[in-house]
Amino acid sequence: MALLSLTASHHELDLDALERLSTGAHSIGGSAVAACDVITGAVVLATCNRFELYLDVDAPLDGTGVQHATEHVARMVADASGVAPAEALASFRARAGTEVAEHLFAVASGLDSMVVGEREIAGQVKRALETAHADGVTSSTLELLFQTASRTSKRVSTQTTLGGAGRSVVALGLDLAAAELPPWHQVRAVLIGTGSYAGASLAALRALGCDDVRVYSQSGRAEEFAAARGVEAVADLVTALEDADLVVSCSGARGRALAADAARPGGGADRREQAIEHVLDAAAVVRARERAAVRAGDEPAARPTVVLDLALHRDVDPRVADVEGVLLYDLATLAAHSPSIASELVVQARAIVDEATRAFEETRLGRAADTAVVALLADAERRIALEVADVVALREADGDPVEPDEADEIARDVRRRVHADLHRAIVEARAEAVAAAQAEERAVVADAQALADEAAATARPASPEALSTPSAR
Numbered sequence: 001m002a003l004l005s006l007t008a009s010h011h012e013l014d015l016d017a018l019e020r021l022s023t024g025a026h027s028i029g030g031s032a033v034a035a036c037d038v039i040t041g042a043v044v045l046a047t048c049n050r051f052e053l054y055l056d057v058d059a060p061l062d063g064t065g066v067q068h069a070t071e072h073v074a075r076m077v078a079d080a081s082g083v084a085p086a087e088a089l090a091s092f093r094a095r096a097g098t099e100v101a102e103h104l105f106a107v108a109s110g111l112d113s114m115v116v117g118e119r120e121i122a123g124q125v126k127r128a129l130e131t132a133h134a135d136g137v138t139s140s141t142l143e144l145l146f147q148t149a150s151r152t153s154k155r156v157s158t159q160t161t162l163g164g165a166g167r168s169v170v171a172l173g174l175d176l177a178a179a180e181l182p183p184w185h186q187v188r189a190v191l192i193g194t195g196s197y198a199g200a201s202l203a204a205l206r207a208l209g210c211d212d213v214r215v216y217s218q219s220g221r222a223e224e225f226a227a228a229r230g231v232e233a234v235a236d237l238v239t240a241l242e243d244a245d246l247v248v249s250c251s252g253a254r255g256r257a258l259a260a261d262a263a264r265p266g267g268g269a270d271r272r273e274q275a276i277e278h279v280l281d282a283a284a285v286v287r288a289r290e291r292a293a294v295r296a297g298d299e300p301a302a303r304p305t306v307v308l309d310l311a312l313h314r315d316v317d318p319r320v321a322d323v324e325g326v327l328l329y330d331l332a333t334l335a336a337h338s339p340s341i342a343s344e345l346v347v348q349a350r351a352i353v354d355e356a357t358r359a360f361e362e363t364r365l366g367r368a369a370d371t372a373v374v375a376l377l378a379d380a381e382r383r384i385a386l387e388v389a390d391v392v393a394l395r396e397a398d399g400d401p402v403e404p405d406e407a408d409e410i411a412r413d414v415r416r417r418v419h420a421d422l423h424r425a426i427v428e429a430r431a432e433a434v435a436a437a438q439a440e441e442r443a444v445v446a447d448a449q450a451l452a453d454e455a456a457a458t459a460r461p462a463s464p465e466a467l468s469t470p471s472a473r
Contacts, residue, residue: 002057003100003141003364004066006073006092009050010114010335019313021091022051024080026131029053031076033137039069041139043132043146047124048169048310048331049114050107054100054146056139070094101145101364102357108149109156109349114331115172115338116346117162120200122153127196141364152356160348170197170204172334173248173308180306180327181245184209190234190244191215192279193251194225197310201248202229214240217251218279237280241288242295247307249315251279279315280307285323362430373426380422387414 008021029042032055041056053073074089081088095103103112108125110117129146132138156162181187187210191198194217205213214232215222226233234240241247289305309316309330321328388411392402402410 003097003145004055004057004069005052005095005100005103006055006070007050007052007095007103008091008093009052009112011112017087017091018049018051020083021077021081021088022046023082023313024077025051027080028073028076029132029137030135031080032073035076036069036072041132041142042137043128043142045104045107045125045128047121049335050112052104052107054104054142056141066094066096098357098361101148101360102353104145104149105152105353105356105360106350108153109353110153110162111346111349111353114335115169118168119157120168120170120197122150122157123196125153126150144363145360148356148360152353155352155356156349159352160345162345162349168200168204169310169331169334170201170248172337173310173329174204174208176329176334176337177246177306177308177327178208180304182303185211187245188212188243189214189246189248190237190240191231192237192247192249192315193217193311194219194221195250197250198225198248199229201250201310202231205248210246214244216240219251238284238288238291241285241305242292244288244305245303247280247305248310249280249308250310251315278317279311280320281317282319282323285320285326289323289325373429376422376425376429380418384411384414384418387418 008018010018025044025046029044032039032042032053038058039055040058043054045052045054055069055073057069070092071089074092075085077083077092078085078088104125106112108122110119110121113121125146129138129143129150132142178184184205187205189205189210189212191201191205191213192215193201194215198215202213202215214234215226216234216237217225222233222235285305285307305326307316307320307326307328309328314330316328316330318328318330320326388407391410391414392407395402
């Protein structure tokens with residue numbers, strides 16, 4: 001068995017390219033398992049700033065094998081998202097073996113996030129495994145990998161102050177919005193969405209003292225969400241916007257619509273972008289502010305409205321930023337304002353991640369040492385038997401026969417002495433086997449990356465800006 005991950009994140013891609021790539025991400029894991037016999041498990045981690053696929057492969061991997069698997073999955077991603085196969089292939093970084101665990105544990109701990117130390121990612125990693133488990137596409141190795149990632153994240157949270165120093169995407173957005181808003185207890189907020197991010201946003205608003213929150217959802221779940229949390233559900237978004245100081249949108253509804261449209265025959269990327277509307281468009285905001293102005297009459301102009309778009313597949317039309325009196329923050333804006341974290345906190349967290357990676361890899365690769373350990377144990381038993389036989393023979397030659405109880409005691413003494421030496425030999429043999437397996441996997445990854453770079457360079461579209469040009473809207 002081998003672990004392989006394909007990752008695309010905000011480190012390598014701008015958010016527009018990542019948004020296009022991750023359309024239809026939820027279906028890729030099941031498709032990969034169904035389409036390839038050697039892929040025994042898959043977990044997809046898709047968040048606001050990353051799209052990652054973790055695979056359990058029931059076959060030895062060499063550089064060509066990793067490249068083949070990467071190209072195969074990249075074609076599936078291209079089919080699901082509507083991007084060109086060459087663009088999908090060039091977007092992913094392949095990792096195998098030890099690198100897979102090290103990367104996931106760092107991700108789960110908030111070390112690889114847009115906002116270093118963010119807290120939401122731990123829940124997203126947990127939910128990614130739960131989704132794969134519910135879909136029946138995970139494996140025992142992937143279960144252990146993701147469970148260990150969650151435990152590592154918890155250790156980083158409890159043993160360092162990284163989580164307290166880092167800010168969540170939600171908290172960062174609210175911090176930026178606060179400069180343009182009245183005191184929080186006077187803020188009138190509209191929350192678009194009813195998922196986990198919406199729940200986190202509502203909790204953050206309440207913690208700041210904002211209690212005037214109304215909830216809107218295209219899915220029809222606003223009533224249930226609001227009733228469970230003691231807030232008001234609204235059916236008319238434009239009306240709700242008329243007196244809103246703050247709009248927090250994190251529904252992801254447009255992303256789901258894009259994914260559904262991608263699955264239909266003939267769903268080209270350009271056509272999808274033109275056909276699928278944003279959850280909040282500029283026209284709705286303009287109508288709301290015009291109504292507010294009419295209602296105000298001779299009163300002072302309506303207060304500015306701050307809009308936070310926390311969805312990867314933008315809920316909010318970027319043209320909302322052009323509406324007078326409206327300030328729009330999207331994920332790209334938040335990334336630009338992400339605070340730096342003290343290096344010593346990152347070092348502490350990284351040490352925990354490294355320790356967890358070593359322990360996980362020793363468990364996973366320990367099987368590589370089984371043959372050597374079994375051989376050592378068998379050799380030890382032969383040594384014990386020979387030494388006991390020699391002692392018994394010497395006693396009998398001296399006319400001092402050994403009783404059964406004495407023979408057992410002699411055997412125990414010899415076994416204790418031999419096993420003391422054996423433990424050291426087993427530890428050394430296991431360490432050598434793990435190191436050899438890790439070196440082999442590193443060589444595989446390096447070879448595969450070189451092949452992938454060569455293939456991507458050959459297949460990449462002529463325009464060097466192909467991956468960073470925003471899609472038509």
